[in-house]
Amino acid sequence: MSPAPDHASMPGRFHPGPVASHAGLLEPVAGGKAVAAGTGMGGHTRRMRIRRRNPCLVEFEDVLVPDLSALLRGRARLDSSISASLLCPVAGRKLPLSADEVGVIASLSADRWHPVADVAESRALPIATIHSMVDRQLVCSDGDDPAATRLREAEARLESIGWHPHAAVYHALSGWQGVSGEEGSRCHAAIAQVERLQRHASSHGRLPSHFHRRDDALDRVRLPPEPFDDDFARVLRNRRTTRHFRKGVPLPLAHFTRLLHGTFGAMGTETLAPGMVAIRRTSPSGGGLHPIEAYPLVMDVEGLQPGFYHYEPATHMLALLESIPSNPARELAATLLIGQTYFAQASALVFHVARIDRHHWKYRRHPKAYKAVLLDSGHLSQTFHLLAAERALGAFYTAAINDVDVSRRLHLDPLREAVIAANGVGVIDHRQNELHLNPEPYAPRPDALAC
Ligand SMILES: Cc1cc2nc3c(=O)[nH]c(=O)nc-3n(C[C@H](O)[C@H](O)[C@H](O)COP(=O)(O)O)c2cc1C
Structure with missing residues (x-):
């Protein structure tokens, strides 16, 4: 049997390659053409009000960063730091958040508007920090500029169409654009395929067995042979x-x-x-x-x-x-x-x-x-x-x-x-078979219980 292509047994191949990029589920479309989600809203005022994004799913991850103190001592070492990001179904990507920004978001309602000046004062942050959050779409604002309006409309449409928030985020963040696999x-x-699979097994352990058997079964009933x-x-x-x-x-x-x-x-x-x-x-x-x-x-x-x-x-x-x-x-x-x-x-x-x-x-x-x-x-x-x-x-x-x-x-x-x-x-080209799964025929047999 010549081995099937790797995807036959390696779901990991669906992970984005290095050139993956995403685009938002709700990226607004005007006149049949996609419009890039704008950022710089400009024209911020102290009277501007903000609210929490809806949905607002935040992810925390450990990321490896160079250990600077070790580097100063001439040693290359990695340290881990915690990064947070808002999982945005509108932009279809993760929007990085600082610890201060996580705090701001946690203090906001998604249903009520909060004056920017009040938020800045209560969090002891400069107003510019909150304005920057508006620019990066980490929060919604009541501004009437196109980007703020588009964001509010996109969230309203998401809600009215009935998307489940988790599904919306998953769908948008798993979208591929310009991905090119090998x-x-x-x-x-x-031989090359076998080697790739073996390398995979050496990193991730053995593939769980092909036939599954419950060891806690109360009994086993032999079924009549089924001509097929x-x-x-x-x-x-x-x-x-x-x-x-x-x-x-x-x-x-x-x-x-x-x-x-x-x-x-x-x-x-x-x-x-x-x-x-x-x-x-x-x-x-x-x-x-x-x-x-x-x-x-x-x-x-x-x-x-x-x-x-x-x-x-x-x-x-x-x-x-x-x-x-x-x-x-x-x-x-x-x-x-x-x-x-x-x-x-x-x-x-x-x-x-x-x-x-x-x-x-x-x-x-x-x-x-x-x-x-x-x-x-x-x-x-x-x-x-x-x-x-x-x-x-x-x-x-x-x-x-x-x-x-x-x-x-x-x-x-x-x-x-x-x-x-x-x-x-x-129309099939029967002269070639390299890329196909070519299994040996199989029929159930009682001694297979041992496998
Ligand atoms: C959800 C799904 C996704 C798949 N994606 C790919 C794919 O990206 N590339 C590919 O060559 N085959 C793909 N396949 C085909 C499988 O590799 C194939 O079904 C498997 O190797 C079994 O071979 P068979 O269909 O000939 O029985 C996909 C199959 C399914 C059900």
Whole structure:
């Protein structure tokens, strides 16, 4: 068996690489274009009032810093210091806080305005310190300058759409922009992969065993053998992740259409109450809401101009959003999939974009709501995979995407529309197998209890 690519067993690969950067969930969008969140509000007055950010999640971390006293004695040593930051869903990043600033924030209400002069006096701090906090969006102000207004509006929209504060922060801070992994260029030879995994094990210990067994089971019941070789079972068994695609062989339109309709199409609708319509797809969805939209990036599908589309299940039409010639579309695909060049050889990608406002309309500030949206995407992906397997096409699913860049390219409103993951489909290149997981067949056996 040639080993699968490292991500098959190393979830750590989803951690941002050195070039990662983030952008805010709520970064305001004007005229279809993202607007950089401004900082310098200027024009501060003593009459200005401030309040705590909402949500206001503060994180404390130990950071290693050079030990200066040891350095003066000619020795290089590291010391640790505690750093605090506000986890900001608007900017999509951590905003550093000093100890004085933590104290100021802890003294503020999120519902009431506090005059800047009073805050400065009660904390024994210069007014300039509080003004600087306003500039760095560590607090909200009642100023009427554009940056202050945008921040207040963004927080109000966050609240009205129904984002759970923890989910909003997690979603915004886990967004990727311009991340470029090394998957496309690293050596995929079996020996190199084994060495990488062994190095990983030497740092993090052994991988927990592949089959799990409860030692506290009261009894074990032997189940009747289950034949699993009918047509449906064969489709399920043939599902796999494909990373080798035939270049210059376009995907027949009928196949692409079947995948889109079979995965994202509406199989039925039901009016739950006046104006409230649930749809049924071939996959389940929390609350029957189906918040996930399909945005294909077509590179080589028969009869379709390459470019970015939105699939409209209502009419079974593709709405062309941007025409992009095939080669640039492939380059764009590789960039948006953080340099996974093997996926860019597929015929089309399909980005999953969740309409958070539809979903959270029902599940307002619900601690499970964001998780349910991610699960919806996983279900849709499996359906997409199975439809591809049934037609002997290659498919994949990836969460390692520059979601912030996708959002900007599609002119999405990041508050209402969350880019989650991407599927892809193409014609399999059976001459190559290096990048695939190639497991030996397995059937349950009683003596496996020992493993
Ligand atoms: C949530 C999720 C994210 C994934 N992300 C990637 C990815 O970024 N790159 C990739 O090559 N494969 C990705 N995969 C595919 C897995 O690596 C693949 O499913 C696994 O190796 C098992 O292989 P199989 O799908 O052929 O059974 C992802 C799969 C899932 C479910």
